[in-house]
Structures are given as C-alpha cells and as structure tokens.
Amino acid sequence: MLNRGYYDGFGGAYLPEILVATFDELEKVFLEAKNDPDFWQNYENLMSTYSCRPTPITFAENLSRYFGGPRIYIKREDLNHTGAHKANNVMGQGLLVKRMNKTRVIAETGAGQHGVATATMAAKFGFDCTIYMGEVDVERQRPNVFWMERLGAEVIPVKEGTRILKDAINEAFRDWVTHMDTTHYVLGTACGPHPFPEMVTYFQSIIGKEARKQMMESQGRLPTRIYACVGGGSNALGIFSGFLHDPAVELVGVEAGGKGLDTGEHASRLCSEDAAVGVAQGYKTYFLQNHEGQMKETHSIAAGLDYVGVSPILSHLKETGRVRFEAATDDEVVAATALTIRKEGVIPALESAHAFAQAFREASKLSHDDIILINQSGRGDKDIFTVADAFNDPKWQQFIIEKAKKYHA
Numbered sequence: 001m002l003n004r005g006y007y008d009g010f011g012g013a014y015l016p017e018i019l020v021a022t023f024d025e026l027e028k029v030f031l032e033a034k035n036d037p038d039f040w041q042n043y044e045n046l047m048s049t050y051s052c053r054p055t056p057i058t059f060a061e062n063l064s065r066y067f068g069g070p071r072i073y074i075k076r077e078d079l080n081h082t083g084a085h086k087a088n089n090v091m092g093q094g095l096l097v098k099r100m101n102k103t104r105v106i107a108e109t110g111a112g113q114h115g116v117a118t119a120t121m122a123a124k125f126g127f128d129c130t131i132y133m134g135e136v137d138v139e140r141q142r143p144n145v146f147w148m149e150r151l152g153a154e155v156i157p158v159k160e161g162t163r164i165l166k167d168a169i170n171e172a173f174r175d176w177v178t179h180m181d182t183t184h185y186v187l188g189t190a191c192g193p194h195p196f197p198e199m200v201t202y203f204q205s206i207i208g209k210e211a212r213k214q215m216m217e218s219q220g221r222l223p224t225r226i227y228a229c230v231g232g233g234s235n236a237l238g239i240f241s242g243f244l245h246d247p248a249v250e251l252v253g254v255e256a257g258g259k260g261l262d263t264g265e266h267a268s269r270l271c272s273e274d275a276a277v278g279v280a281q282g283y284k285t286y287f288l289q290n291h292e293g294q295m296k297e298t299h300s301i302a303a304g305l306d307y308v309g310v311s312p313i314l315s316h317l318k319e320t321g322r323v324r325f326e327a328a329t330d331d332e333v334v335a336a337t338a339l340t341i342r343k344e345g346v347i348p349a350l351e352s353a354h355a356f357a358q359a360f361r362e363a364s365k366l367s368h369d370d371i372i373l374i375n376q377s378g379r380g381d382k383d384i385f386t387v388a389d390a391f392n393d394p395k396w397q398q399f400i401i402e403k404a405k406k407y408h409a
C-alpha cells in the first residue's frame, strides 16, 4: 500500500510491518463501504436521528449589519450530539467497526472532546472502549474524564514523554499492535497514516455536501468565501470538500496564531516559519519542528488546535494554492468570541472562533453582493473558565474594545 494515500508527496503510510495487514483490512472495508450505496444512506439516517443532521445554516443578520459588507452565514456543527463536528467522524468509523466485526475501540484524546465522542459512540454501539490521554491533560480536563468513565470507557493516563496528546497517540498505536484482531483505533482527525486522512475527510464531507445544497436552496448561489479553523484539519476538509471544484469559492483555513507567529508560541504549521515537512506518527506532512527534526512545543488558547502535525491533504491544498491559510491570535479569538455571543446569541468554541476572527478581519473589505460562510465546528460551553479568565483581564477588555473599533476602520 506504499504508493497509496499520497497527495503530491504528502501523506502515505509509514508503518511498522506488524500493522500493515490491519491497515490493509481497514482500507479494504472502507473502500467497500464507500462503494456500497446503502452505506452512506445508513450513515445519514444515523446522523439525522442521533446527531441533529442536517445541521442548519444560520443567517448572522446582526453581524452582517455590524460589518456593513457581505452577508454572513454560519454552518452550525455546534448543534451535533456531543457539541462538535467530531460526532460525524466517530459515528462513521463506528459503522465500519461493525462491518469489520470488531468489538473494541481505542482512541487518543487531548482536550477530551474526541474521547467523549468516541466513548459515546462505543456506548451506543456496545463496544468496549479504552481512551488514552496524557497525564497532564487528565488533570486539566476532569469533567471530560468523568463523562468518558460514566459512558463506560476506561481512561488510561499516559505517563510517557511530555504527557500530552502526541504521547497519547503513541500509546494508542502500541495498544493497537497488540490487539489488532478485536480492536479498531478511532483516529480523531484527518491525520495519521493512509487511509485515515481520506476516511475521516469522507465522513466529514457531510458538512460540505449539506452546506452546498443549503446555500443553493436558500441563496440560489454559492458563497464568495468559506472560513474554517484548522487543528488536524477535519472540519475544514469537511466543509471545503463540498466546494473544491468551484474555483469561484475562496477557501480559507485558519490556524492557531497563539501569542503571535513571531513569538514561537503558536500552532501554525501552514503559515509560519517554524514548520517543515517531515515524517512522524506514520505520515508525511508539515510539522512544527526544529532543524534537527525535534518536535516543538505548541500553544493555543484552543486546546483542539494545539497539535504539531496537520492533515497531509491540507498540506497538499496549500501547495496547489486551492486553500489560503491564515492564523488568528488568542487575543483576536477572544474578541471574536465576545462579539459573536453578543451579536448573535451563539457561543462558538474557541477553536471555531479562529474562523470567525479571520472572517471579521476581512469582512469590511467585501461588498454587499458577497456571501461569507463560517464553519462553527463546535459549541463554546466547554470554554467557560478560559473565557471567564479572558473577560476578567483588563488588558483583554481594552483589546476587545479597540478591536471592535478597528473592524470599522
């Protein structure tokens, strides 16, 4: 399978010999499912009865008036069960697990969102479930650990390395190698060895399929620009995939600019000088790494965007120029969150607010004839303490006021 799953040199499957057969089986089952017309229909039925699909598109009337330029629409992935687009991926992979007659799932999780989504899927389908989570993250994300355990999952704190997400991924792979016969590894984003990037994108493409249809039905036309935040890249690829072949639709991926691209404290792999192409965790892509290939520490106010690698499909779309990549800073993200809550009564996750921040930065340069579509990947209830801290900080309050003024300049 070494020649498969490459996107202009990015991607691939760099696997230990022992995992090759398991990946071959997964790819085979995935391709069979994809070619089975009933499979997608079953998937849509499941998502419409268990996870609020199709998610609506909301006209952000007050924000549109506020910026005075384009009409702004929001694709509401926050209304999914468990609060984010992650449900699309885990439920899809759950259906594949049933096709493979496996009985156990494992997953990595950083902030805990993917762990909760996977444990939810396992409860619904009756699978055994083990979640690997860095010890540091277990401490930081107590409520998510609580729910994973109530949902029947065993949460294993990973004590290796820096005890965060990438260490949890390594540990999950180690488990998989010893339990391949019974176990499927539910990877959380469009990263990792082939076929994961393609497979996760396939399930998330439900976002773009719906959005394209909804825009045509309600507006009679496609949007001018689409914005999505980029962690591993799955929600961005999900919405973009509905519009890749519409050259008039501009696609913008927004990474975590953290404290600023020149500070080294960010998680921008596709628009900073701190990333380089390399092979790690079984695939080739841009990683935040130094000249010796040592992975760098990442920072973002949004835990879900805080990752050293990025989908090889997005690296490819960067090289071809089909997607433009930008970065929004923590400060800009808090300002955008505050404004969106106040104007529209919706609470975007801090991850999603990166897309909002970039859209707001560009909105006043577009005209009344333009349409902006923002993918709201998740809901912000989970960010209560981070947002509360930010709002109590006088420096940030001042920044938010200044920023709001500047939008009109």
Ligand SMILES: *Cc1c(COP(=O)(O)O)cnc(C)c1O
Pocket: 084, 085, 086, 113, 188, 189, 190, 229, 230, 231, 232, 233, 234, 235, 236, 304, 305, 349, 351, 352, 377, 378, 379
């Ligand atoms: C996990 C997460 C992300 C980042 O993941 P992608 O694979 O880049 O989509 C973004 N938004 C929310 C709400 C998340 O939970």
